[in-house]
Amino acid sequence: MSEADAFLARVEAIAESQNLQPLEAALVVSVGEGVARDTMSFGRVFGVGHALALRAAAALEGGLLRATSTSAKSRRMRLELTEAGAALFGGTAQAA
Amino acid sequence: MLKANQPDGFDCPGCAWGDPEHGSSFEFCENGVKAVAWESTERRATPAFFARHTVSELRGWSDYDLENVGRLTHPMRYDAATDRYVAVDWADAFAEIGAELRKLNSPNEAEFYTSGRASNEAAFLYQLFARSFGTNNFPDCSNMCHEASGVGLIASIGIGKGTVLLEDFHHADAIFVIGQNPATNHPRMLGDLRKASMRGARVAVLNPIRERGLEKFADPQDKIEMLRGGATSIATHYFQPKLGGDMAAIRGVAKIVFARDDLEKAAGRPSLLDEEFIARHTHGIETWRAEVIATPWGHIEDQSGLTYDEIETLADVYLGAERVIATWAMGVTQHKHSVATVREIANLLFLRGHVGREGAGLCPVRGHSNVQGDRTVGINENAPGWFLDNLDKEFGIASPRTPGHNVLHAIHAMVEGRSKAFIGLGGNFARATPDTPVVEAALRACRLTVQIATKPNLGHMAVGEVAYLLPCLGRTEIERNSKGKVQIVTVEDSMSMVHGSGGINKPASPHLKSEVAIIAGMAAEAVGSQVIDWAAMADDNDLIRDRLSRVIPGFEDYNVRVRKPRGFWLRNSATEREWRTPSGRAEFSAAPLPVEVEHQSARKTEGQFVLQTFRSHDQYNTTVYGLDDRYRGVYGERRVVFINPQDIAAMGAEPNARVDVLGSSEDGRARVAEDFRIVAYDIPRGCVAGYYPELNAVVPFNKAGEGSDTPLSKSTLVTFRQRSGA
Numbered sequence: 001m002s003e004a005d006a007f008l009a010r011v012e013a014i015a016e017s018q019n020l021q022p023l024e025a026a027l028v029v030s031v032g033e034g035v036a037r038d039t040m041s042f043g044r045v046f047g048v049g050h051a052l053a054l055r056a057a058a059a060l061e062g063g064l065l066r067a068t069s070t071s072a073k074s075r076r077m078r079l080e081l082t083e084a085g086a087a088l089f090g091g092t093a094q095a096a
Numbered sequence: 097m098l099k100a101n102q103p104d105g106f107d108c109p110g111c112a113w114g115d116p117e118h119g120s121s122f123e124f125c126e127n128g129v130k131a132v133a134w135e136s137t138e139r140r141a142t143p144a145f146f147a148r149h150t151v152s153e154l155r156g157w158s159d160y161d162l163e164n165v166g167r168l169t170h171p172m173r174y175d176a177a178t179d180r181y182v183a184v185d186w187a188d189a190f191a192e193i194g195a196e197l198r199k200l201n202s203p204n205e206a207e208f209y210t211s212g213r214a215s216n217e218a219a220f221l222y223q224l225f226a227r228s229f230g231t232n233n234f235p236d237c238s239n240m241c242h243e244a245s246g247v248g249l250i251a252s253i254g255i256g257k258g259t260v261l262l263e264d265f266h267h268a269d270a271i272f273v274i275g276q277n278p279a280t281n282h283p284r285m286l287g288d289l290r291k292a293s294m295r296g297a298r299v300a301v302l303n304p305i306r307e308r309g310l311e312k313f314a315d316p317q318d319k320i321e322m323l324r325g326g327a328t329s330i331a332t333h334y335f336q337p338k339l340g341g342d343m344a345a346i347r348g349v350a351k352i353v354f355a356r357d358d359l360e361k362a363a364g365r366p367s368l369l370d371e372e373f374i375a376r377h378t379h380g381i382e383t384w385r386a387e388v389i390a391t392p393w394g395h396i397e398d399q400s401g402l403t404y405d406e407i408e409t410l411a412d413v414y415l416g417a418e419r420v421i422a423t424w425a426m427g428v429t430q431h432k433h434s435v436a437t438v439r440e441i442a443n444l445l446f447l448r449g450h451v452g453r454e455g456a457g458l459c460p461v462r463g464h465s466n467v468q469g470d471r472t473v474g475i476n477e478n479a480p481g482w483f484l485d486n487l488d489k490e491f492g493i494a495s496p497r498t499p500g501h502n503v504l505h506a507i508h509a510m511v512e513g514r515s516k517a518f519i520g521l522g523g524n525f526a527r528a529t530p531d532t533p534v535v536e537a538a539l540r541a542c543r544l545t546v547q548i549a550t551k552p553n554l555g556h557m558a559v560g561e562v563a564y565l566l567p568c569l570g571r572t573e574i575e576r577n578s579k580g581k582v583q584i585v586t587v588e589d590s591m592s593m594v595h596g597s598g599g600i601n602k603p604a605s606p607h608l609k610s611e612v613a614i615i616a617g618m619a620a621e622a623v624g625s626q627v628i629d630w631a632a633m634a635d636d637n638d639l640i641r642d643r644l645s646r647v648i649p650g651f652e653d654y655n656v657r658v659r660k661p662r663g664f665w666l667r668n669s670a671t672e673r674e675w676r677t678p679s680g681r682a683e684f685s686a687a688p689l690p691v692e693v694e695h696q697s698a699r700k701t702e703g704q705f706v707l708q709t710f711r712s713h714d715q716y717n718t719t720v721y722g723l724d725d726r727y728r729g730v731y732g733e734r735r736v737v738f739i740n741p742q743d744i745a746a747m748g749a750e751p752n753a754r755v756d757v758l759g760s761s762e763d764g765r766a767r768v769a770e771d772f773r774i775v776a777y778d779i780p781r782g783c784v785a786g787y788y789p790e791l792n793a794v795v796p797f798n799k800a801g802e803g804s805d806t807p808l809s810k811s812t813l814v815t816f817r818q819r820s821g822a
Contacts, residue, residue, distance in 0.1 A: 051106035058599075058601050
């Protein structure tokens with residue numbers, strides 16, 4: 001299984017277990033695995049609009065993710081896992 | 097997988113330019129980012145804020161400072177005893193608003209104003225509310241901007257909308273950008289102009305002011321270009337007609353085209369005109385041709401402010417292109433003769449068949465993101481009979497057939513005491529309209545004012561006897577209905593594409609309601625729910641779209657099609673060369689050039705100029721994001737007036753001197769905008785410019801475009817008074 005396939009498999013698994021949209025699950029996995037820890041980078045890495053990354057982050061905020069800062073100019077949200085989010089990664093994701 | 101499963105798109109709440117990558121456009125545009133950031137601010141205008149400040153005090157704040165307080169969090173009612181807004185329950189607000197509306201002597205005493213920000217769903221429900229209440233009074237922000245385009249295009253091509261799609265810009269050989277500054281007002285359009293310019297298309301700009309952002313453009317998406325500080329030339333040809341001179345310039349081009357065509361035919365060569373198109377699809381060319389030939393060059397040059405050589409260059413660009421697009425905006429539409437100018441532009445394109453084929457067409461570029469959609473779904477003081485018939489049939493109501501009020505009619509009615517209630521669905525009526533003090537006084541004289549808004553603005557401080565300030569969700573905010581289902585709204589861009597848009601941020605306050613819910617709440621109290629189930633529609637935008645689709649042709653399968661990428665295109669009859677005019681053909685207009693326009697009459701009086709108002713770069717309509725206008729070199733201030741250096745010298749003034757701007761007082765009203773700094777600028781002699789809303793105070797509300805009733809915001813006669821000590 002390629003790295004990309006493995007990533008998508010984890011996204012699917014979290015989407016199913018947490019009842020999330022695929023984009024939301026992808027954001028959680030990205031933050032959890034350090035692929036992208038802000039909405040703008042996530043949008044660039046996965047080729048989706050920043051607006052849609054922001055929407056996913058808003059849906060997850062306070063649940064699996066929290067925003068550590070938001071740029072007043074670009075709206076870029078820097079994200080980290082909450083305890084509930086970290087639990088999906090064995091509680092160690094933030095240190096990654 | 098991620099792309100295939102993206103949820104509904106997001107439509108930038110900024111401008112109405114088309115969107116090739118729906119769902120992501122806002123970050124590609126400086127203004128889009130500003131618009132989203134403006135709405136997503138962490139600042140809040142809470143009841144505690146209003147408890148600290150009286151309305152009288154807030155009336156003295158600047159537009160920028162007041163909106164910068166932040167998002168409204170609670171429904172507020174004005175308390176005259178304390179001169180403050182105080183928090184109120186939604187139910188109480190709706191009940192009193194309904195009761196006040198019912199107490200009016202006639203439904204026609206109420207004005208239902210719409211901002212171009214309102215979604216299709218909100219606008220459709222709003223017009224249904226007003227019509228079931230019994231009035232067609234729909235003053236609308238489009239009355240102040242592109243009304244002349246609608247009126248002119250309906251007369252010329254049978255539909256009041258542009259005929260081009262975004263893709264047409266990829267095929268055009270020549271693009272005429274007339275009376276428009278996309279660098280500040282439609283930045284995403286610059287990207288399309290830049291691409292056109294880079295592939296060799298000619299971009300001919302007619303703008304009285306040398307706009308640096310329109311001459312050159314550094315694409316935010318081209319990181320290498322940005323890093324190098326480079327920029328691509330946008331305009332291949334840049335001409336500076338005098339204010340109100342566009343019609344004369346276009347007439348000059350047509351005069352040269354006719355003359356060259358005569359020479360070609362006399363020499364036995366093919367015509368330069370598209371004779372087949374003209375013969376098969378148009379009516380009235382001979383009358384217009386005679387009018388053009390009879391117009392003297394002296395008149396054309398004097399009125400346009402361009403030389404024969406400059407106009408000949410424009411004609412060369414026109415005749416050298418197989419496919420021509422003409423775009424325009426407020427620089428064309430806010431004059432007395434705007435309808436005639438729009439029609440003159442259409443005339444020119446008809447000559448070589450540039451309407452109804454790929455890469456060519458007419459493109460009025462709209463301002464606010466849904467100003468075109470609002471008109472489509474019924475915000476129209478004189479809606480066509482078929483629309484009212486369909487509406488009545490669908491909802492079981494009897495819509496009034498008497499035409500209602502546009503913006504100027506509404507101002508007159510309020511000034512004269514004929515209208516006693518004003519409901520504003522967004523916007524900033526008092527600051528967007530001419531003669532600000534007059535309009536503010538008219539609002540204060542109303543029995544009822546209701547403002548639906550996201551942030552406080554100066555217009556909200558012009559309170560009626562009973563006044564409400566009702567906070568709504570912004571387009572950037574996620575809306576859920578009573579069952580937790582996420583709602584989307586829809587908008588129509590300048591190219592007649594209808595998009596869906598869902599929010600991307602959490603709401604600014606738990607007390608906010610959607611515009612749809614607020615309208616439904618007022619309507620239920622004002623007209624009752626026996627005939628129309630307002631609450632059901634308020635809870636499900638799909639239901640509103642279903643019903644709208646049965647009223648307006650072109651919206652079939654609305655809920656399905658709007659959820660497809662980029663949405664769907666509303667058919668435009670003229671693009672298929674179907675002309676819904678009385679003759680069944682595209683109509684040449686044979687209007688004569690005005691005997692004189694304002695810059696010509698201004699010079700008869702020493703010290704008189706013609707003023708255009710426009711936006712700064714840190715501004716969107718009346719919303720002021722910041723105090724800079726970087727393309728024009730103005731920082732940290734807004735009270736400036738741009739004047740030609742030779743005119744400054746002729747006035748006996750110096751650059752940076754401070755002046756008061758005096759408007760016409762021939763009707764007995766003193767019009768003064770105080771304390772502006774003179775900025776020397778590349779603008780034709782006799783013409784001056786400055787920002788609205790500050791300068792709206794000198795724009796008279798009782799002068800308007802012929803056939804459009806559009807305020808003359810680009811052709812206001814002014815003089816200057818030097819301030820003592822300046």
